[in-house]
Amino acid sequence: MKPVTDDPPVNVDYTATSVRPHWEQLPDAVQRAVEQAAGSPVVSAEPPPGSGFTGGFAAVVHLADGRRVFAKAGSSRNPHLCSAYAQEAVVLRELPAAVPAPRFVGASHLPPGEADEHEWRVVVAEVADGTLPQPWTDDALAAAHDACVACVAALTPVPSGMRLPHLADALGRDAAVLASFPRLAAGEVAIPSGQPGWLPGRLAELADIVTGAAPYLEGDTACHFDLRADNMLIGPRGAVFVDWNWLVEGAGWVDFVGLLPLARADGVDVDAWLARSPLTRSVAPEAVDAWLAIIAAFMLRNADEPVWEGGTPAVRLHQRRYARTYLDWLGARRGWTRA
Numbered sequence: 001m002k003p004v005t006d007d008p009p010v011n012v013d014y015t016a017t018s019v020r021p022h023w024e025q026l027p028d029a030v031q032r033a034v035e036q037a038a039g040s041p042v043v044s045a046e047p048p049p050g051s052g053f054t055g056g057f058a059a060v061v062h063l064a065d066g067r068r069v070f071a072k073a074g075s076s077r078n079p080h081l082c083s084a085y086a087q088e089a090v091v092l093r094e095l096p097a098a099v100p101a102p103r104f105v106g107a108s109h110l111p112p113g114e115a116d117e118h119e120w121r122v123v124v125a126e127v128a129d130g131t132l133p134q135p136w137t138d139d140a141l142a143a144a145h146d147a148c149v150a151c152v153a154a155l156t157p158v159p160s161g162m163r164l165p166h167l168a169d170a171l172g173r174d175a176a177v178l179a180s181f182p183r184l185a186a187g188e189v190a191i192p193s194g195q196p197g198w199l200p201g202r203l204a205e206l207a208d209i210v211t212g213a214a215p216y217l218e219g220d221t222a223c224h225f226d227l228r229a230d231n232m233l234i235g236p237r238g239a240v241f242v243d244w245n246w247l248v249e250g251a252g253w254v255d256f257v258g259l260l261p262l263a264r265a266d267g268v269d270v271d272a273w274l275a276r277s278p279l280t281r282s283v284a285p286e287a288v289d290a291w292l293a294i295i296a297a298f299m300l301r302n303a304d305e306p307v308w309e310g311g312t313p314a315v316r317l318h319q320r321r322y323a324r325t326y327l328d329w330l331g332a333r334r335g336w337t338r339a
Helices: 028-038 079-094 138-154 167-172 180-186 199-211 254-265 270-276 285-300 314-334
Strands: 042-045 057-063 068-075 104-110 120-126 221-223 232-235 238-241 248-250
Touching (some): 028 057, 028 068, 079 104, 167 248, 180 199, 199 285, 254 270
Antiparallel strands (some): 057 068
């Protein structure tokens, strides 16, 4: 049954959420840092993709030795970028070969004053060819599912070289996330646009679900924790996951379940996937509900706040879209959508 809604859900084109600089716009010192990390001079660069929310440089570059690599470069103008790219370089070095991810090529660091007044980070990886799963189809979800299965097999337990925060602490016990639904219920902040019409009457129940979510998130798998359509490419050989910036140690099923709400919104029968997948068929329904509720809380807590410096406005549309699709599925699972 379709959810009863007051506001239409916001849609997001994940191929057009960011405006990134082109190769020619990078400072000379940053271009040299990319070449150092890549191990060869750059002879040309392709146009940057329009996906993502950071606005940092990201593009396929062609090297003098004939190789193609994917290069990222970001400055402390957006502090998120420096920490994210530094972490990605560490993670890509440690990922087992069985993980469907681009292989690490190199990285560089420029302190303030070398390129401009900002710190810069560069990370270079092999090129992952393919397209974003937009819209989601059953075939695309099958490819992503197989890649998730491979990740869980290779990353459980967490590889010894990785030191990761625990998902249950990073999200399940985060004070701002726990306060998200209570603040909405108290009227301290308005419910962001595009949310289901039943939401105001269920805020107390949602707060209770979120409060009890942490134990369901415990596990010993290194989880991507930012897995979404624009962080994967699907090609003839299956799905490849990119942007390994925010790994956490937690329950191995969360990355795959995190893909299902938007796939459901695109018409895929995700309940059937939940029942048959080896990642989820033994997971308690309460655990899935807890994951859906806590991600909705996470997305709603800042959905109407100003965007951080260097971020792109589309991130707030993304947060409202994610909250809505997660709540739609949770409402259907709980019977809250019945008229």
